[in-house]
Amino acid sequence: MPTDAREYARRLWGALNAALALVVVGYGAVFVFLVLALGTDHSEVAAAEWLRPWAIGALGGLATALLAGRYDRRYLPWTAALVLAGVCAAPLLTAHFDTPAAPLVVPLAVSIVWHARAGRHAERRTPRYAVLTGVLVTVMALTVVGAAVGHVVLASRSTPEYAAMRSDPLAAERLPGLALRFDWSQDNTTPFGMRSPAQVSRSWTITDGSTTAAKIAELEALAERHEWAVAEDPVFCGWRKSIAGHPLCLVIRSGQSPDEVVVEITGGRAAPSAS
Numbered sequence: 001m002p003t004d005a006r007e008y009a010r011r012l013w014g015a016l017n018a019a020l021a022l023v024v025v026g027y028g029a030v031f032v033f034l035v036l037a038l039g040t041d042h043s044e045v046a047a048a049e050w051l052r053p054w055a056i057g058a059l060g061g062l063a064t065a066l067l068a069g070r071y072d073r074r075y076l077p078w079t080a081a082l083v084l085a086g087v088c089a090a091p092l093l094t095a096h097f098d099t100p101a102a103p104l105v106v107p108l109a110v111s112i113v114w115h116a117r118a119g120r121h122a123e124r125r126t127p128r129y130a131v132l133t134g135v136l137v138t139v140m141a142l143t144v145v146g147a148a149v150g151h152v153v154l155a156s157r158s159t160p161e162y163a164a165m166r167s168d169p170l171a172a173e174r175l176p177g178l179a180l181r182f183d184w185s186q187d188n189t190t191p192f193g194m195r196s197p198a199q200v201s202r203s204w205t206i207t208d209g210s211t212t213a214a215k216i217a218e219l220e221a222l223a224e225r226h227e228w229a230v231a232e233d234p235v236f237c238g239w240r241k242s243i244a245g246h247p248l249c250l251v252i253r254s255g256q257s258p259d260e261v262v263v264e265i266t267g268g269r270a271a272p273s274a275s
Contacts, residue, residue, distance in 0.1 A: 010115070010118060010119055011254065012109075012114050013118075014115055017111055017112050017115055020108050020111075021082075021085050021108060021112075024085055024088055024089045024105060025084065025085050025088045025107065030171035036183035041147055045248060050253065053090035054087050054090050055095045056069055057086035057087045057088070057089050057090025058083050058086050058087050058090075059086070060086045060089070060090075060109060061082040061083040061084065061085050061086020061087065061089075062082070062083050064082050064086070064109045064112055064113060065078060065079040065082040065083065066079070067113045067116075068082075068112050068113050068115075068196070069114035069116070070116075071113070071116040071117040071119075072115075072117075072119055075112075075116055076134070077131050077133065077135065077138075078133075078134045078137065079132070079133020079134075079138075080134075080137070080138040080142065081137045081138060083110075089105040119189055124132065130206065136142065144248070155254070158187055159187055159188050159198060160244070160246065161188070161198050161246045162187040162188065162198040162200075164243040164246040164248065165198060165200045165243075165246075165248060165265045165266075166185075166200060166246050167198070167243060168200075168226065168241070168243065168248070168265060169222065169226050170198040170219070170222065170223055170226065170228070170250060170252075170263055170265060171185075171263075171265055175204060175219070175263070176208075176218070176222075177206060177207055177208030177210055177215065177218070178204035178205065178206060178207060178215070179204065179205045179262070180202060180203075180204060180205075181202075181203040181204060181205045181255075181260065182202065182203040183201075183202045183203075184199070184201040184202070184203075185199060185200045185201055185202065186198065197266065197267055198266075198267060199264060199265065199266045199267075200263075200264065200265040201262070201263075201264040201265075201266075202262070202263055202264075203261075203262050204254050204255075204260065204261050204262070205257075205259055205260060206259045206260070206261065212254045212259065212260070212261060215261050216252055216253070216254065216261055219252045219261065219263065220239075220252055222251060223239050223252065226241075227241060228241045228250055229241065231249065234253075236249065236251065236254075236266075237250075237251065237252070237266075237268055238250060238251050238252060239251075240253075242270055246267070247267065247268035248265055248266070248267060248268050249265065249266050249267070249268040250263075250264070250265050251263075251264045251266075253267075
């Protein structure tokens with residue numbers, strides 16, 4: 001192949017690598033956008049769940065950048081950008097995402113390194129334009145990541161109403177003779193500007209052999225001991241209480257299964273004086 005044609009093919013190859021990397025980062029950006037648009041759940045921060053795949057992705061991006069930079073120094077200023085691409089790619093390789101971009105991640109990293117190796121004699125020093133572009137991309141990446149981290153840190157703080165709900169013994173993560181089945185608890189969110197109120201809502205499986213009626217009676221006695229007052233609406237607000245000035249409603253009911261009970265605490269319009 002003539003030299004000009006070979007160089008053209010190599011440039012086309014590099015452009016394709018860049019385009020695929022943007023696709024991977026784009027999937028990560030869409031994920032972040034949806035999280036922000038749907039509203040952060042104040043009760044839980046998903047960092048604990050995602051920390052390991054994020055770390056693996058970041059290490060993968062760093063390894064790709066260092067290996068590529070060993071052969072072609074033009075890749076070194078893009079280290080931060082490739083680390084960010086690795087972080088965005090990590091969810092694509094887990095069971096949480098089933099997208100067309102997932103099969104591209106590992107071949108893309110191999111292709112980037114191979115591309116750098118194929119042109120290792122082309123650049124023995126880092127050109128100024130590569131440095132400037134790499135710095136610009138790095139600053140933009142760190143700005144976006146910093147804004148996202150700041151949003152998560154601020155939005156993950158519990159609101160006073162949700163903190164009041166969670167302080168009640170009926171909102172405990174362990175209840176006598178019960179095993180947690182499902183947890184729908186969440187703080188106030190505003191998905192796409194539509195407010196979703198805070199609630200502590202859990203489904204429990206009876207584990208001590210009690211009947212559903214007996215377990216509901218036991219939980220109602222527990223509620224009465226903790227100063228919940230019987231209210232007029234057993235469907236939406238069977239019990240009322242005020243904690244730290246926040247009126248709350250409690251519902252204790254049977255679930256869909258014979259051995260299931262549901263305990264739900266929500267905000268109330270009115271309540272007795274603070275306990």
